[in-house]
Amino acid sequence: MLVQEMQKILVEPQQAEKIAQSLDTSDGELFRDFDLLTFIEHFRLDQISKVALALACRTVTKPELRAKGL
Numbered sequence: 001m002l003v004q005e006m007q008k009i010l011v012e013p014q015q016a017e018k019i020a021q022s023l024d025t026s027d028g029e030l031f032r033d034f035d036l037l038t039f040i041e042h043f044r045l046d047q048i049s050k051v052a053l054a055l056a057c058r059t060v061t062k063p064e065l066r067a068k069g070l
Contacts, residue, residue: 020056036068
């Protein structure tokens with residue numbers, strides 16, 4: 001199911017925002033050591049989807065995740 005949601009980024013640009021918001025959880029321990037690059041590479045996204053997700057992560061509230069979107 002997550003693979004399908006990740007693949008939607010290319011055809012639905014707002015999907016990247018939805019995924020970034022999902023990663024922007026208030027549970028500090030859950031994503032404390034989250035590696036955005038490894039996450040993106042795991043799903044073998046195309047270049048456009050990678051950039052879309054990275055840019056979407058720049059708009060979240062968590063500074064740690066926002067910095068990883070740079």
